[in-house]
Amino acid sequence: MNTQSLKQSSSNKLYYLLILLLICAIIVSAIYSLSIGQVSIPFRQSMEILLHTVTNGKLGSLEHVQHESYLNIILQVRMPRIIFALLIGIGLALCGVVMQAVVQNPLADPYILGISSGASLGATFAILIGFGSNALLAQFGVAFGAFTGAMFTSMAVLLLSSIGGKATSVKLVLSGVVIGALCGSFSSLIIFFANNAEGIKTVTFWSMGSLASASWEKTPILIIVVVLGAAFFLFQHRILNTMLLGDESAITLGINLSIFRKLYMVLTALVTGTMVAYAGMIGFVGLIIPHIARGIFGADHKRLMLGTLLLGGLFMIWADILSRTLIANVELPIGIITSVIGSPLFIYMIVKKGYNFGG
Template identity: 55%
Template sequence: MASEIDTNHIKGTSRNCNSILKNRYIFISIIILLIAAVIFSIIISISTGQVSIPFTESCRILIYQLTGIQIGDISQLTSGMFVDIIWQIRFPRVLLAMIAGVGLALCGTVMRAAVQNPLADPYILGISSGASLGATFSIMIGFSATGILGEMGIAFWAFIGALMASVLVLGLASIGGKMSSAKLVLSGTVINALCNAFSSFIIYFAKDVEGIRSITFWTMGSFASAQWNKIPLIFIVVALAVVFFLFQTRVMNTMLMGDETAVILGINLNFYRRLYMVISAVVTGVIVATCGIIGFVGLIVPHIVRSVVGSDHKRFLPTAILSGAIFLIWADVFARTIIHNGELPIGIVISLLGAPVFMYILIKKSYGFGGK
């Protein structure tokens, strides 16, 4: 009898181990496929536009510019219209879209866990309205054109506005005791309303028509201003945040279980929630300052990914990061090819694509937060 129990126990343990290994191999396969999809999307994106460039030509130019490996005629790889279009215009733009997609999807995933709300996104801390206020103040008052700080452009003032809004939200949510998810959401709503009111106040009394147009275009988001000198800062900030949060998956999983479980496990969720909010605010602020306001990415991508891989952040987070990059690269391709000899702001495209998909998810999916 004892031997039968031992045999059944061994068989059960073996089945569990095989299931874990199988799931691990499936997850690794998904990650490899997503990385391949990112690379494929980059090459297709730099080949697509108002000037169509052959796929093989794009690959040759990109390989030579990145590695120095020569494939074909060297003169065609270092000079000519195709080289300038790919290396000076499209490739920086694609990289910026990829990095922004990674950062927004990352912050959206982190916010969902920190606030314990499936509708949380990177802008819940008032970052978008704060950045909009900073940019509006810069353009309409004229600080974007004069002074030492003005030389840094609208991006500097947008980042300052985003950071100040986030600080106000965190401070307001901390008043009266322990910070909670509900207080964070309500504080973000209040600061959003205040920042939007001040932005409207400045625009209402301003008489600069060109400035108003600049603000309107900036709030719709765009990668058209992508340049090589803008890539390093946003890349470093997003890369550091990705590395940090990939080592925080255990804490984020604990956040889904609630504060009481965290206390039992000896984890100070209040500290981690503040830390995650600050880091997410910095990342989102840098993205918004560089690209303008791009909504829905941090909301819809985590929803779709979670329905596929589940809520375990060890799988959820890396999958969401890569999916965000792919999503925003293709959204940018659509934005600059849908109109002949022109382009739509990326914010409009994301809303047109994201809203119907999000409505479909709300209608068809009936899962509770924290589970599958």
């Protein structure tokens, strides 16, 4: 076996070891997250309850559980929240790494194309104006408004960037800035004329992001959207790598990047819109996690994608833990936690010598 083969084999072993460690870290962090909160539950009892539930009673025993309330707290309150944190972390990191390749910009995140502004406009409209007598729309409330706003904004950006030729990465970014600013102006206008102090407070809290609304009823949609989105992009590494090389290189390879940009935009908008609808605005996850993953796994999306997804899920689980435990009997908006952690990390990456996006 030659030197090149030995290096490749060693690299593969290290990659799979890192992936295994990340999966183990997520499992341990999830069980720890089940144990802490306003009601502290011993780690071992949390693990017993989780094993008993997941294996349908084949593993784990409930004999050592001290209080019956522990079962309800873990299964009905904390488990849906942990699943939400894991899925939203995966989804934000996924959309971040895809958008950074699509627009060839290291500062890209899931919200760069105006999705955040569109979702904010939809949520602000739902909270301060409402959907009137339409019972079907009123039933979904803020989630419906945020998702609708995010999707309409994405379509508007896609149409605007396609005017006068192919949708290039520069045109996508510029269109996102314009549409985002327009949506932001309309949101401010609604807030200015709204005579609803409680509604304005709700809009503010929603814009900071929160997992407090997590429930079993909401998890199926989130699971379907995030898991299918992740499964699709895990097999798109060749196209994503080509996007980093630019349009000229893609033409020589016989790949029409314009078509893939539009497809990826629609899919990331769908994933982001769903997450924003359920958890509000959570910043920095989609921006910083892909950069950390590149430092660990390299720039090749074949390895980068899975590592980014797992890092995103792990990061969000710990961000949720901190949001619930930093201040006693107070739950901080998770968007504040992710920004406080993400900002110093991003500053470090800016000043760090030798960091090169895409390589």
